Amino acid sequence: MSVKEPFDRVVSVHGATVLRVCRAVVGPVDADDAWSETFLAALRAYPDLPADANVEAWLVTIAHRKAIDVVRRASRHALPVAEVPDRPVEVAGRDLDLWSAVAALPTKQRTVLAYHHLGGLPYDDVAALVGGTAAAARRAAADGVATLRRTYPAIDQEER
Template identity: 85%
Template sequence: MTVKQPFERVVVVHGPTVLRVCRAVVGPVDADDAWSETFLAALRAYPDLPADANVEAWLVTIAHRKAIDVVRRAARHAVPVADVPDRVLPPQGRDLDLWAAIAALPTKQRQVVAYHHLGGLPYDDVAALVGGTAAAARRAGSDGVATLRRTYPTIDQEQS
């Protein structure tokens, strides 16, 4: 019989992976909010989670959904400012070219890049989340990274 870990241990073990996924979706500014919402939701659902469940994949799924909720919520709210600018200013603290390049990837490639390369999940777990086989997930991730390398300049390319 498999015994579940105490929830505090789950947070310690999987917290960094969940934070990477949140940062991949919402960026560093809002990642803490998405992380907190993920673990609050997980805490409520944890007693009903089967003891043999893949906790990391379960948490990554919750994190992805909570991060999307943060993005949607931010898009619906007005941001008060002292003075209305003459033109729209880009958000600060994010590399918008990289985020735009990731956003332009096809859905499956974007998800695999986020789950595997940013979230650190193995391809078997990624395949369970996005559907298909581990080989298909590996291929989608490879294609996504290849596209990012072509469309997003690295520091080495910028200096030459």
């Protein structure tokens, strides 16, 4: 019979992964809220988690749900601005920073990239979170990476 580690150790070990996932899904502004909500929910449910459970996958699943809650909550509120522009502002593709490039991806591609590349989940687990098959998740990730390479050329430089 295996024994679960203390919850504060779970936060120490997996906190950075959960924060990376939250940042990728909801952006840097709301990531801390999603992270906090993830660990509050996890703290409540931790006593019932089986000792042999994959804690990282469990936390990423909770983060996924909390991130969706943050996005939904934000979409219901208007954002005040000092001045309303006369027309949409266009940004040249080469001037985008990495976050803007990731944020511009379709939701499924952005989410799959976050769960697989930042959360470290295998495609089978990612597919269970976002729906579909592991092959579809793999395809969405490949499409997302290809788009990032086109819109954010520095990625190719960083990988070399």
